[in-house]
Each structure stands twice: as C-alpha cells, then as structure tokens.
Amino acid sequence: MLKVAVASEKKNVCGHFGxxxxxxxxxxxxxxxxxxxxxxxxxxxxxxxxxxxxxxxVNTIISGGMGGGAVDIFNEHNIEVIVGAKGSAExxxxxxxxxxxxxxxxxxxxxxxxxxxxx
Numbered sequence: 376m377l378k379v380a381v382a383s384e385k386k387n388v389c390g391h392f393g394x395x396x397x398x399x400x401x402x403x404x405x406x407x408x409x410x411x412x413x414x415x416x417x418x419x420x421x422x423x424x425x426x427x428x429x430x431x432x433v434n435t436i437i438s439g440g441m442g443g444g445a446v447d448i449f450n451e452h453n454i455e456v457i458v459g460a461k462g463s464a465e466x467x468x469x470x471x472x473x474x475x476x477x478x479x480x481x482x483x484x485x486x487x488x489x490x491x492x493x494x
Contacts, residue, residue: 378432392436422448
C-alpha cells in the first residue's frame with residue numbers, strides 16, 4: 376500500500392505546502408485509490424509538518440511548492456516529494472499513480488547530489 380498526501384486548499388493542490396488549509400490523504404494500492412480522508416493542517420512550524428506526515432505513514436507528498444527545509448526532512452524519511460503540481464488533489468494523485476506526475480524539481484537539496492539537479 377502507498378499513502379499519498381496532497382497539500383490542498385478546497386480540494387485543490389495548494390501552491391505553498393506549509394500554508395495549505397488541509398492535507399488530502401489517499402491510501403492507494405495497485406494504482407487505485409482505496410480510501411481518501413481530509414485532515415486539517417495542524418499548523419505551520421519549522422520542521423513540524425514533514426515529521427507529522429511521516430508519523431501518519433505517508434510515502435509521497437504532492438504540493439505546488441515547498442521550502443528546502445521541508446524537502447530535506449522528507450528526504451531524511453525517504454518520503455518522495457512532488458512539487459509543481461496543480462489542479463484537483465484527487466486528479467494529481469491519479470496522475471501520480473499512472474506515472475504521469477513527476478516533480479518539477481523546483482528545489483535542489485544538497486550539492487553532493489548535483490547530478491540530480493541537472494548540473
């Protein structure tokens with residue numbers, strides 16, 4: 376099973392991860408959505424949300440944009456980060472499951488991984 380969270384605003388992908396209204400949490404298996412729940416954003420504090428989503432068992436986070444600090448914490452927890460998404464949260468998850476939603480890579484993590492950043 377794969378658990379995908381989408382930072383959202385009125386069921387659409389939110390442009391800024393930390394300031395989203397809620398997280399749409401989708402439990403998926405074999406490219407199908409089995410369960411969907413909406414959880415209010417518990418509050419934006421540095422480093423809190425990535426750890427909170429990790430504790431919920433999230434494997435992937437989808438957002439419009441995200442700061443480098445959050446990306447680093449998600450990476451530490453081996454949670455895949457997809458940024459640059461737009462539109463309906465559910466549609467974004469379906470696109471992701473079909474392999475049609477890839478990160479725009481708008482945040483570069485460490486210089487040690489410069490090959491991943493297209494340098």
